[in-house]
Amino acid sequence: MLRGRNQQGYTLLELMLVITLLSIIMTAVFKFMLQGSAMWWQGQRQIDVQENLSIALDKISRELRNCDKLLFVNSTAGFQPDLDSQILCFYFDYKTVSYYVDDKKQLCRTFGSGLPVSSHVKELKLEYFNSDGPIAPGTQAHAVDRVEITLVGSGEGTPDLVLTTSVAIRTFDN
Numbered sequence: 001m002l003r004g005r006n007q008q009g010y011t012l013l014e015l016m017l018v019i020t021l022l023s024i025i026m027t028a029v030f031k032f033m034l035q036g037s038a039m040w041w042q043g044q045r046q047i048d049v050q051e052n053l054s055i056a057l058d059k060i061s062r063e064l065r066n067c068d069k070l071l072f073v074n075s076t077a078g079f080q081p082d083l084d085s086q087i088l089c090f091y092f093d094y095k096t097v098s099y100y101v102d103d104k105k106q107l108c109r110t111f112g113s114g115l116p117v118s119s120h121v122k123e124l125k126l127e128y129f130n131s132d133g134p135i136a137p138g139t140q141a142h143a144v145d146r147v148e149i150t151l152v153g154s155g156e157g158t159p160d161l162v163l164t165t166s167v168a169i170r171t172f173d174n
Helices: 012-065
Strands: 069-071 088-092 095-101 107-110 114-118 121-130 146-153 161-168
Antiparallel strands (some): 146 161
């Protein structure tokens, strides 16, 4: 950079170099900011799914622990028709309560009407147990002393989240 005594300022080449370097730096900074923002939003969606599943599992567990009688849906005389049941049904406060997942990925509870309990739920899995272990098809509902409930959920762009709890059935009105 040779300048004469009376010349002040920067040359066009120096300005172009500074603008190019600043553009590269700003692009890198912006890329990291976007990536960080995307990761934050994904984390928020995962937290939302986890909170929804946790609240739903807590509600189901609390009601099931205090249920009056366990029911098997689509069965005759209270027998377990199959092992792939995805509807939990029981008597609670002398009314029939059912939990199921609808086509909008909402966990619904029918207690007169089917109101959503939780969103982001893909699947409700139920396993029934007695003192000998998992029950077989044909077992009567009053023989069940424990229900394992699994909720599978996911949000947009998040991996599946699985929450499971085991609920001991306290009382039965046979």
